[in-house]
Amino acid sequence: MAKLDQAVKLRRATWHLWTFTASKLISSFGAQVYTFAISFYILQLTGSAASFAMNLICSILPRTLAAPFAGYAADRWPRKPIVIGAQVLTVAALGGLLGVSLLAGLSLPAIYATTVVLSLASTFSGVTFSSAVTSLVDEERIQKAMSLNQMSMSIAAIGAPAAGGLLYGTVPMNLFLLLYMAASLIALLLESTMNFRLFNRKAEAGGQEEEAAKEPLLRSMRSGLAYLKTQPVIMAVIWIALIVNFLFGAFQVGYSFILIEKLKIAPEHFGLTEGALAVGMLIMSIWLSVRKEVKRPLVVAKRGIIVMAFTMGGVALPLFIGLPYVAMVIFFGALMLVSGLSSGIVNTPIMVMMQKQVDDDFKGRVFAVLETMAMALMPLGTVLYGFLYDLFPAEWILLSSTIALIGAVLWLARPSVIRRAHPERTAPQTGAAAPVAQ
Known part of the structure; x- marks a missing residue:
């Protein structure tokens, strides 16, 4: 029975390996296409490098400030709800910006606020995923998991600017928001199938987790x-x-x-x-x-x-x-x-x-x-x-x-x-x- 359980775990770990990779590829691609489009939009709207730099600060500063809290949350509470919650927050923020765009048109304050929320969600999701890798896959395939994660981000880095460049100027900004929302929803569905306690050494430690x-x-x-x-x-x-x-x-x-x-x-x-x-x-x-x-x-x-x-x-x-x-x-x-x-x-x-x-x-x-x-x-x-x-x-x-x-x-x-x-x-x-x- 123990061998059977281990075989089941390894099959689940294989599922996690490819689900994790697909989720990262889809969400990274959507995020980079959105970033490409919103950067060009800000520069065309204002013609100001300072406005563009402010959007970068709205992305970097929240990540720096929120990372310690994300780490505390990942160690204290179950990791799956944090990852799912971060993806839900991403979809909600994009939906909010889309609603503002349809009702009143895009504005810099709305873009900056959305960038802050997306940065916070990305921080909690990223730190939690990093701390959960050894719970998702077996020890022998940790390097493969990290390599596939890097591979998905590299593919997104190559393809997203090309896709953004082809689409920008030919489709409305609202379509970019819808594409990123769709990518985030697909990532959310994939992540919801994952067992973040498959190889959980904390559970084996007994009361240590509760303390x-x-x-x-x-x-x-x-x-x-x-x-x-x-x-x-x-x-x-x-x-x-x-x-x-x-x-x-x-x-x-x-x-x-x-x-x-x-x-x-x-x-x-x-x-x-x-x-x-x-x-x-x-x-x-x-x-x-x-x-x-x-x-x-x-x-x-x-x-x-x-x-x-x-x-x-x-x-x-x-x-x-x-x-x-x-x-x-x-x-x-x-x-x-x-x-x-x-x-x-x-x-x-x-x-x-x-x-x-x-x-x-x-x-x-x-x-x-x-x-x-x-x-x-x-x-x-x-x-x-x-x-x-x-x-x-x-x-x-x-x-x-x-x-x-x-x-x-x-x-x-x-x-x-x-x-x-x-x-x-x-x-x-x-x-x-x-x-x-x-």
């Missing part, structure tokens, strides 16, 4: 931080995420600035080079989904970040060496392809490692801290680098940021941290004791 559910918000957050202090490897990963996202502001701001303003790359060719990034991530996701699990994820991620740093510095190369126009487009396309490949080899193995190492009782709070740390300095980095690019030569900003990023990752993922993360891989082959991490 955790009684913990108040502030005490729960303090206990989550206390848990992190006992996990130096996870703390190193969180600090790496913080530093990488901050310093990569040089790339995010500088790439568009250099290609469009300095090198005068045509918009359609610029779009092709950016699409190469998503293609690289897609290729890496497919490869990771079919290969065996990465054995030393922190080592692989360390090398991947160093490659990403070199691609960031490589953006400055045409400013030093004159290249023909076609060669420049090919060069930047190849550079973005490599960046996408290295980004995929960083994100997926690290997420698999965290899924396996973080205790189920703290997953929501840990992933919330990771989300907050990853997002917290992005607005600051964007503003700071935007200011620096107006004052200093772009090539020296990129090169100095590249050196800083390589130095930071070499320190944060130094050998002592690697030994803590992978002691079984660094232990001597003789009978002598393994080295103790410093």
Whole structure:
């Protein structure tokens, strides 16, 4: 009977694997088509970069502020109602904006308010899903689940702008809202079929879950931080995420600035080079989904970040060496392809490692801290680098940021941290004791 139960669980896990992927693909595609359309709408309506930036702030700031609460909710209450509730909130927000559009026409306050609600719903859904992966699929297929998740987002990143570009200007904005609503409803139906307690280790822990559910918000957050202090490897990963996202502001701001303003790359060719990034991530996701699990994820991620740093510095190369126009487009396309490949080899193995190492009782709070740390300095980095690019030569900003990023990752993922993360891989082959991490 036990074997039969395990076989049933594995079949359910296979269903979860593909349902999870389909749900993410549909919802991500709908969200990105909507984002593409609403961004163009705001720019055409106002002609103001400030209005466009305000919509970005309405997306980033709520995610940063709400992530700790989303993590607390994911650890305290059943995760399925949170995910379903977030999707219902998404459908309701889009329905509200559609109603406003039909009755009075779209306005900036209505768009900003909808962006805030969608951002909050996405935060609760994303953090809860991240903390529930090990409850949805068996341990052997965690890497496949994370790879398929990344694959679905990469496909959406490639296809959504093309679909949005074809539709925008030929169909009314209300149709974009209806498409996103339909995608969210399909995702809602798929997620409602999933069993978020299929491989639930919390249930096996007996009364631990009930005790955790009684913990108040502030005490729960303090206990989550206390848990992190006992996990130096996870703390190193969180600090790496913080530093990488901050310093990569040089790339995010500088790439568009250099290609469009300095090198005068045509918009359609610029779009092709950016699409190469998503293609690289897609290729890496497919490869990771079919290969065996990465054995030393922190080592692989360390090398991947160093490659990403070199691609960031490589953006400055045409400013030093004159290249023909076609060669420049090919060069930047190849550079973005490599960046996408290295980004995929960083994100997926690290997420698999965290899924396996973080205790189920703290997953929501840990992933919330990771989300907050990853997002917290992005607005600051964007503003700071935007200011620096107006004052200093772009090539020296990129090169100095590249050196800083390589130095930071070499320190944060130094050998002592690697030994803590992978002691079984660094232990001597003789009978002598393994080295103790410093």
